[in-house]
Amino acid sequence: MELVGRIEAVCIADGETFLTRDLDEIELKFGGMEGDRHFGLLAKAGVRQPMYKRGQEIMNRRQLSLVSVEELREIAERIGVPEVKGEWLGANLVVSGIPELTKLPMGLRFMLPSGAGIVLEGENEPCSGPGRIIAEHYGDKLLTKLFIQQAQQKRGLVGYVERPGLIRRGDLFRILR
Numbered sequence: 224m225e226l227v228g229r230i231e232a233v234c235i236a237d238g239e240t241f242l243t244r245d246l247d248e249i250e251l252k253f254g255g256m257e258g259d260r261h262f263g264l265l266a267k268a269g270v271r272q273p274m275y276k277r278g279q280e281i282m283n284r285r286q287l288s289l290v291s292v293e294e295l296r297e298i299a300e301r302i303g304v305p306e307v308k309g310e311w312l313g314a315n316l317v318v319s320g321i322p323e324l325t326k327l328p329m330g331l332r333f334m335l336p337s338g339a340g341i342v343l344e345g346e347n348e349p350c351s352g353p354g355r356i357i358a359e360h361y362g363d364k365l366l367t368k369l370f371i372q373q374a375q376q377k378r379g380l381v382g383y384v385e386r387p388g389l390i391r392r393g394d395l396f397r398i399l400r
Contacts, residue, residue, distance in 0.1 A: 226327075226398040228320030231292055233392050234310055236260040241313035241352055248391040251339045251384045255286030256315060262286065271348075283383065284344045289333075290314040290379035293322035301373035304361055311360065312353040314379060316390070321398070325376050332385070332399045339388025343398070347381045349374035 234243035237258045255262045266283035268275035275281060290309045295317070299307045309317035318324065325346055333341040354370035 225400075226321055228291075228318045228396055228398070230316060230390065230392055230394040230396060231319050232309055232314075232317035233390055234315050234317070236313055236315070242356065243310040243313055243315060245310070246392075248389060250387065251287075251335075251341070251390055252387050253384055254283070255384055259286075259315065261288070261315075285347075285381040286383040287315045287341060288313055288347050288379060288381050289316040289318060289324065289341075289343075290347075291321050291324040292317060292319040294324055294377040294379065298370070298374045298377050301377075302357070302366055302369045304357065304366070307357060307370075311356045312378065318396070325379055327380065327398065330400075333382065334397045334399060335388060335390055336394050336396075337388035337390065338386060339384070339390060340386040341382045342385045343380050343382045345380060346376065347379045349378045353378075 233246045233249055235246055235256050236243045249256050254264050263283050265280045268277055268279045268281050290312055295307045327343060329343060329345040331343045333343055349371045351367055354367035357370050358364050358366035
């Protein structure tokens, strides 16, 4: 199986919140995007790793967050708003051409023209943080809960850098088994 898509946005969360801002390009490193809030080879166990004591060091398999334009549109339709932006969800990569990105199985390789590779680790489940951002943007508190309900299997994927290299807006990528 090989899928082909396009990088529509490259973003980094280098501020006080998980919100991301747009870049033209960035060098992916072992650990992700240097300066991003999820950068690093190691992470602290949290609510998503209940098998470990909270705060214990674990391998960071959540260095990058990816969403698709097609799924963002579908989330917006489901919750009745004009748009949902990738940066509101804390996405590092916004892609097009993969309409069911979130449903891809873990372990697939996301290959870039520079030779960089990302291993896809699975669904980035909807949570209240992005829901609150959407709710604040549209002035409707009910959107927080609605986002969590309606973004199931549409919120994108997380992954980690397997091979460093440059990633640019406009790059075509391949997803391989």
